[in-house]
Amino acid sequence: MSNPTGQPDLFSKFDDVIALREGLLASGVEDPFSLVMERVISPTVAMCNGRETILLGTYNYMGMTFDPDVVAAGKYALDNFGSGTTGSRVLNGTYSGHKDVEAALREFYAMDHAMVFSTGYQANLGVISTIAGKGDYIVLDIDSHASIWDGCKLGDAEVVPFKHNDIEAMEKRLKRIPEGAGKLVILEGVYSMLGDVAPLKEMVRIAKENGAMVLVDEAHSMGFIGENGRGVVEDQGIIDDVDFIIGTFSKSVGTVGGFCVSNHPKFEILRLVCRPYVFTASLPPSVVATAATSIRKLMHAGNKRAHLWENSRTLHGGLKALGFQLGTDEPQSAIISVIMPDLERGAGMWEALLKEGLYVNLARPPATPANMTLLRCSLCAEHSAEQVQTIISMFERAGKTAGIL
Numbered sequence: 189m190s191n192p193t194g195q196p197d198l199f200s201k202f203d204d205v206i207a208l209r210e211g212l213l214a215s216g217v218e219d220p221f222s223l224v225m226e227r228v229i230s231p232t233v234a235m236c237n238g239r240e241t242i243l244l245g246t247y248n249y250m251g252m253t254f255d256p257d258v259v260a261a262g263k264y265a266l267d268n269f270g271s272g273t274t275g276s277r278v279l280n281g282t283y284s285g286h287k288d289v290e291a292a293l294r295e296f297y298a299m300d301h302a303m304v305f306s307t308g309y310q311a312n313l314g315v316i317s318t319i320a321g322k323g324d325y326i327v328l329d330i331d332s333h334a335s336i337w338d339g340c341k342l343g344d345a346e347v348v349p350f351k352h353n354d355i356e357a358m359e360k361r362l363k364r365i366p367e368g369a370g371k372l373v374i375l376e377g378v379y380s381m382l383g384d385v386a387p388l389k390e391m392v393r394i395a396k397e398n399g400a401m402v403l404v405d406e407a408h409s410m411g412f413i414g415e416n417g418r419g420v421v422e423d424q425g426i427i428d429d430v431d432f433i434i435g436t437f438s439k440s441v442g443t444v445g446g447f448c449v450s451n452h453p454k455f456e457i458l459r460l461v462c463r464p465y466v467f468t469a470s471l472p473p474s475v476v477a478t479a480a481t482s483i484r485k486l487m488h489a490g491n492k493r494a495h496l497w498e499n500s501r502t503l504h505g506g507l508k509a510l511g512f513q514l515g516t517d518e519p520q521s522a523i524i525s526v527i528m529p530d531l532e533r534g535a536g537m538w539e540a541l542l543k544e545g546l547y548v549n550l551a552r553p554p555a556t557p558a559n560m561t562l563l564r565c566s567l568c569a570e571h572s573a574e575q576v577q578t579i580i581s582m583f584e585r586a587g588k589t590a591g592i593l
Contacts, residue, residue, distance in 0.1 A: 208531070212531065212532065212535055215532065215535075215536075217535045217536060217538075217539045218237070218539050218542060220535055220538050220539070220550040221550075223236055223237060223542075223547065224236065224237060226238070228253075230254055230570065231243070231246075231248045231251035231252075231253050231254055231442075231568050231570040232251070232568050232570050232571050232572075232575060234547075236542070236547055237542070239542070239543075239545055240545060241542070241545050241546065241547045242545060242546050242547070242571075242575060242578065242579060242582075243547050243568070244546055244547060244548050244565045244566060244567070244571075244579060245547050245548045245549035245564060245565065245566055246547075246566055246568070247408070247438065247439040247566050248439075248440075248442060248566070248568050248570075249408075249411060249412050249439055249440045249496065249522045249566065249567070249568060249569065250411045250412065250440040250441075250442065250482075250486060250489060250492055250493075250496070250568070250569050251442075251492070251568045251569045251570030252440065252441060252442030252482045252485070252486070253442040253443075255442070255481075255482065255485065257481050257485065258442065258443075258478045258481045258482045258485070259478070261477040261478055261480070261481040262443075262474040262475070262477050262478040263474070264477065265285055265473040265474045265476070265477035265478075266473070266474040268473075269283055269285065269473035269474075270473065271472060271474070272469070272472045272473075273469060273470045273471075273472065273473065274469060275469060275470065276465075276466060276467065276468060276469060276470060277304075277459065277465060277466075277470045278459060278460065278465075278466050281469060281470030282470065283470075283473050283476070285473045285476040285477050285480065286304060286470060286471070286476050288476070288477075288480045289304055289445075289476040289477075289479045289480040289483070290302040290303065290304055290447075291480075292479070292480040292483040292484050293447055293449055293483060294449070295483075295484070295487070296416075296417075296418070296483050296484075296486070296487055297418055297427075297433065297449045299433075299449045299450060299451050300450070300451045300455070301449065301450045301451065301452070301455040301456060302447060302448070302449045303315075303447060303448050303449075303455070303458060303459065303462075303465065304445055304446070304447045304471065304476070304479075305445065305446040305447065305448075305464065305465060305468075306444075306445060306446070306468050306469065306470065306471055307436070307438070307444060307445060307446050308335065308407055308434070308435065308436025308437070308438055308445070308446035309334075309335040309338075309446065310335075310446055310464045310465070310468065311335075311434050311435070311436070311446030311447055311448055312333070312335035312336050312338075312339045312405065312434055312446070313335055313338055313339045313342060313464045314339070314448075314458075314462040314463065314464035314465050315339070315403065315432060315434060315448045315458065315462065316336065316339030316340060316342075316343055316372070316374065316403065317339045317340075317342035317343030317344075317462075317463070317464070318343065318458055318461055318462040318463070319343075319372065319401070319403075319432075319458075320340070320343050320345040320370065320372045321343050321344055321345055322343075322344045322345065323345075323346075323369065323370070324343075324345040324346070324369060324370035324371070324372065325345060325346045325347075325348060325365045325369050325370065325371050325372070326340050326343075326345045326346070326347050326348065326371075326372045326373075326374060327348045327349075327350065327358060327361045327362055327365075327371065327372070327373045327374070327395075327400065328340070328347065328348075328349055328350070328373070328374040328375075329349070329350065329352055329353065329358075329374070329375060329376065329379075329386070330349040330350065330351060330352055330557075331352045331379055331381065331557050332349075332374060332376065332405075333376065333380065333405065333407070334555070336374055336376075336405065345372070348361045348364075348365070349361075352379070352557065353379075353384070353386055353387060355387055355390050355391055355394065358373070358391055358394065358395075359394045359398070362394065362395065362398040362400060363398065365398075371395075371398065371399060371400035371401065372400060372401050372402075372403060373391070373392075373395040373400045373401070373402045373403070374402075374403045374404075374405070375388060375391055375392075375402070375403075375404050375405070376404065376405045376406075376407070376408070377404055377405070377406040377408065377409040377413065377419045377420030377421065378406075378407075378408035378409045378413070378420065378520070378521040378523065379408075380407070380408050380523060380564075381515070381525060381551060381555070381556050381557055381560075381562060381564065382515030382516060382523070382525050382557070382562075383408075383515055383516055383519075383520055383521045383522070383523025383524055383525055383564075384515065384516050384520050384521075385409075385413075385420055385520045385521060386420065388404065388420050388421060388424050388426060389424040389425065389426050392404075392421075392426050392429050392430060393426075393429075396429060401431040401432070402429070402430045402431050402432070403430070403431065403432040403433075403434060404419070404420070404421055404430050404432070404433055404434070405433075405434045405435070406418075406419035406420065406421065406433055406434070406435050407434070407435055407436045407439055408439060408521060408522070408523060409423075409521065410435045410436075410439065410440050410441075410486075411439070411440025411441065411486045411489070411493075412440055412493055412496055412521075412522055412569075413521065415490075416487060417440070417486050417487070417489060417493060419433065419435075421433065428451075431450060431451075431452055432448055432449075432450045432452070433448065433449050433450070434446070434447070434448050435447050435448075435449075437475075437479045437482075440486060441479050441482045441483060441486070442478070442482050443475050443478045443479050443482065444471070444475060445471050445475060445476070445479055489569075492569040493569070495569050496522055496567060496568070496569040497519075498573070499522075499567045499568075499569070499571050499573075499576050500519040500521070500522055500524065500567055501519050502573070502576050502577075502580075503519075503524055503565065503567060503576050503579060503580065504516075504518070504519035504524050505519075506576075506577075506580035506583075507524065507526060507580065507583055510580070510583060510584050510587065510593060511593055512526050512527075512583065512587065512592070512593075513526070513527040514526060514527065515527060515562065522566060522567045522568075523564060523565065523566055523567075524564075524565045524567070525551075525562045525563070525564045525565070526548075526562065526563040526564075526565065526583075527560055527561075527562060528560075528561040528562065528563060528592070529561075529592070530561055531552050531553075531561045533561075533590060533591070533592065534550060534552070534561035534562070534563060535550060536590045536591075537563060537586060537587065537590040537592050538550040538563060539590075540585075540586035540587075540589040540590045541563070541582060541583070541586045543586075544582040544585055544586050545582065546579060546582045546583075546586075548563045548564060548565050549562075549563070549564040549565075549566070550562075550563060550564075551563075551564045565579075
């Protein structure tokens, strides 16, 4: 569309992305970013673009989306509290369910404080931007999630990134920060692109030795990793050494929302000073009811955790044996990333898998590290052993069809 004033079009900055997308679709491939699920049959199967499809890209790690107790709690809350709160938590938007889900989080993590946000993105945006402001320093992994970067930007702190999972680089950055400045180190338990785990034990020790507070995002490990499903901080024995744990309800919990738990004695003041918390409507009553029920069930889900680890080991070993290049040498989480040669062939492989009846995530730059194109697989505790074998066979056939194997 022409601009009569001669001013630049505000959309021109996206021209490269538009060209990339048009080029991809011109090759005849199905649009990998416009998949429609017409019917969801279970946590692991749906009708996608008219085909019955095994789901291997949903982050539904513990398969809680169809748990009968979770669904029943949501229906009860919908019937008794209505469809939404129409207000902020600090005004009319706190119902008994919001207090209950925060109580469930305190029980789950055995921590003093829990604060629930409307999304996981907002939890990072809100907590980071509020606790680290102008004049403070944030030291973070270069591969941190977009919500972490956006929280840094909103808070206006000095941002000091370091090379992914590089303990020495993190320590060097910390030691260069001026004496007396406020310091926050931000890490993730599991990094969502490659499914790799951070060396948190060593990193948290170094952060504390250098006078920094520590925030760990456990979005991709909560519910699954650690004896009680509390994440990598539990698994590595440092849960009491971190200041803030951020998480989401949209992965293992199986609904939507975000949270922060902490033992910091002044934590509750965040409810009055955190803008992404104060100035947004609270979660609907049905959502917090499903979340609270799910969280309490995850506390006793040891068998599901064991089965999910079994699935992860089987899929990782099977894909490796076929000759696919994977994001980690060994399975480290419920995420297994298959590295593709480039976006075009990655999209071709994605489409070949979809035609086989398998949905995975196609991840591309700039979201991915080192400009990689990935087929990202997210396993579920509800995937049967038979389904995992079927998935391996689908990868073999699609790999040959797409010329990857």
